[in-house]
Amino acid sequence: MCAAPAAELGITLSVLAEAPDASAALVIPSAPVGAHGDVDAVLAFAAECDVVTFDHEHVPADVLAALAEAGAVMHPTPQALVFAQDKLEMRERLTALGVPCPRWARALTVDEVTAFGDEVGWPVVAKTPRGGYDGKGVRVVASGEELHDWLDRASAEDSPLLLEEKVPFTREIAVLLARSPSGQAAAWPVVETVQTDGICTEVIAPAPDLDPDLAARATEAGLRIAGELGVTGVLAVEMFELPGGEFVVNELAMRPHNSGHWSMDGAVTGQFEQHLRAVLDLPLGSPRPRHPWTVMGNVLGGHHTELYPAYRHVMARDPEIKAHLYGKGVRPGRKIGHVNVSGDSLTDLRARARHAADYIEGAVTE
Template identity: 55%
Template sequence: MARAHLAVIGGGQLARMMQQPAIALGLRIRLLAEGPDVSAAQVVADSVVGDHTVLADLEAVAEGVSVVTFDHEHVPPEHLRALAAAGHAPRPGPHALLFAQDKGEMRERLTELGVPCPRWAFVTSAEDVAAFGFPAVVKTTRGGYDGKGVWVVREPSDAEDALAAGVPLIAEELVDFRRELSAQVARRPGGEVARYPVVESRQANGVCAEVVAPAPDLDPALAEQAAALAERVATELDVVGMLAVELFETADGRVLVNELAMRPHNTGHWSIDGAVTSQFENHLRAVMDLPLGSARPLAAWSVMVNVLGGSVTDLEAQLPVALAAVPHAKVHLYGKAVKPGRKVGHVTVVGDDLDAVLADARRAAALLTDG
């Protein structure tokens, strides 16, 4: 088999969706997968089964490869430093990825930079949480995602489960926000940046349910502020690849940083069908230090709706039904077994009428969820 150009750590749907632009760019991916039939391993021929927490497995997949990138942010920093010392280039690097891995480190660094964030503090006891004030959001500093590791605390007893977890925690103010936004940029090692339109992210049970690009009725000045903030964070933290800055748009017209993701992100899936260059292609271009592609939208509106596991258990059998009902919908299935609430795919519809685009995307996704 021909030598790979880059290694991708993690075999989820993000790595799977890197494969198609990699083919177009003539890039060969070697994958470190959690199992032989995980989402990305189904489409990447050069796959190695291993554990991202085991340095020997990382070294094996990186052998002969200059660039290493990621489907997730969970590789231990000391392993990333070891790969770098051995002549590989983790992108983003361990110095940047730390701020996506650890919310405490992220909050400290963004506060130092003067980036607008919710009020926050480290907490280790019920007394700390009470001193911070109610209501609050208590989060694990590491490992939480899609609503996991997050507790809304309105009185001391609400913090018991969080404190019993025995892991480092931070408390943040419960922000009075109008909606959630996401600002994405791609950044090359030399500093070239491509900005995507700021989008609205709509949540259900702590999980991203749908994304509208661009965010409807967003004040142009606030959109520029959010995009410039994402570019500044990428530059200050020396991010290479895609960066998603998840934001709260507050009721009084500000933006506050909620989370960072240093990889392709759910809020950018619309770009596969709705932008000149998808987030996956620009991630590959960035980490391989190739000129970035245009992030310009192809239509007035793009709507992405996640397909979350529901009563439809045979997605392949149901696919013709969804495509017949909404033939202009773009359906992306991840090759995953259906489990309740699990992200098993997404649907994107683009067009000039937001109401029609939103209705069609929701209809196609619903047919793949509950028939």
Template identity: 65%
Template sequence: MTDALRAPGGFPVVGIIGGGQLARMCQPPAVALSLTLSVLSESPDAAAALVVPSAPVGQKDDVEAIRAFASGCDVVTFDHELVPLDVLAALEADGVKMHPSPKALVHAQDKLVMRRRLTQLGIPCPAWAQVSDVAELKAFADVHGLPVILKTPRGGYDGRGVRVIHDPRDAADWFAHREPLLAEEAVDFTRELAVMVARSPSGQGAVWPVVHTVQTDGICTEVIAPAPDLDGDLQGAVTQAALRIAGELDVTGVMAVELFEVQDRASGRPTFVVNELAMRPHNSGHWTIDGSVTSQFEQHLRAVLDLPLGEVTARAPWTVMTNVLGGDYLELYPAYRHILARDPGLKVHLYGKGVRPGRKIGHVTVCGGDLDALRARGAHAADYLQGTVKE
């Protein structure tokens, strides 16, 4: 199967497990790099299956389907972190080359594993504890105060699997049906930041500028690159931490490090704590498609194949990426035509997903020198596509 998919010249086949929008956005750089992309898609009309010719259907927990898929690929990577451990073990037993490896990926799959490892490395984290019942949660709250942020170790994203607990008794229903949970202090942060880092199997690394991520109801709605007015020492510390995490965890591919900017209680200087890790292309890095010399998607393909990494210099002083959420329009094309005509400098990326209120269905990007104007342009385009503005 690999030979059947392989492009002339012996260029490799990259397989992606999962047919979501991240896999979809790998297709343009794969073409530019002369690679063949194949995705194991959850359905024939999944986002990536609409644009990638090789898109067999298979579920993330179907071991035999995934083994058959992987046998036709030179390297396998992931659209998401939800592939079960037994599936990863089967691929490892088959000798499949996976990037990131299961040993690295588990730190993005399991928040308790991630917290333990980062704490061992001395990477700043919120105060945390593994809790198994209301009494243990109350003991944590007695030390660190209320509210407490309670998280499911596996499967949560975009605010799912997270609860803000003001009374430990309110979490009794979660403890009744779940494995141990992660309790974290509610961090008093200045703003949320993120940084994308890439690392290849041979150890080459690259880091994009630190960005400011704007969250609304647990969903990232805007990314500003670079983060405005970021302290130089903090930028250096974040960059070094991202590279160290990637190296110590032996991450291969791109990784997002999501952070809180906080004030150091002793010095009053800005510092950070790590919130989450994602070992794949990530929403906080979508700005790189139009705003960086090398996008996170191209870099991910380069990294998993151990190709030389690309330059990560920004193309403009500012890039603003605004997420598009589903709203009033089931048919987006008329609104799409309108915003392209209204703002010819706008870049629109829709994910081929069905429209549902509040669902992330795409993003728009603008680059330039006037940050306030860029934010206004991005917000207007996203709001028009959602139907909350009509002109």
């Protein structure tokens, strides 16, 4: 999704593609094939780039170290990226900064889990510090025993789990911003993210009925995190809104993020354009929304393997729907696209976005 703004901005984009038919390789002329964990492939790729950035957090530390050793310019830097790669590093750092977090602890044993749960209340949330996404690597457990398999592996690897209290949140919100190496930063309005079974299904921009003071404090926290951690590029700070006007940070992502897809059509500067501007240290664009409301609906893999007929129907039914399909193979539950729709009536927009996403998925047939 960086391909479109790169073309508009006159930026030559290359992608290290996992396969010749990877989504990105379909739209980017320069797409050598290689694995993100293959040091030689990544080094050869980076040697041709002025700036290297990342579209996920899973590039291994040894690859990042080899890139740094070779003098590659990376944004975000490995020093910042670790806080999006490792949830224990993130919790430790944010706590030190005084950023509101759920109570948390490290655990290698059932006893440590039991002690934490007895202190903060059951159930508790257990997370593998690295590698999780879309609800993977997360469990909600009512006892230490339920975690014995994860704890066995954690002990064997001497790599503790992250435990967090299960906070009584009223909804999930996200602060999305970009920061450049020069230190310029720009934040989009705080959005509401709606999760279903651990997967984001809908984003509403801006978050409806959000207390302006909370919005300001959440945005300030996001900007402070970006500055203190030295983030460059887009940063998404996922948060829980709590009763009483408070919030805690849930997770960080240092890349264009699902919570910002609305901005592609709903803001003067979309997150993919802004990420390119930021990592290249170009002046940032305006994050101003173009419309009172924009609703994003994720399209998950469903019953259709051939999306085209449904897509055509949706285009005919609603000429204002902006559908973005990713060119990925359809697997049940996989994010394969999203739709955006903007306007004045939030109720209307939510219904239209949901219908379009459901229809493309095959969850509804009329």
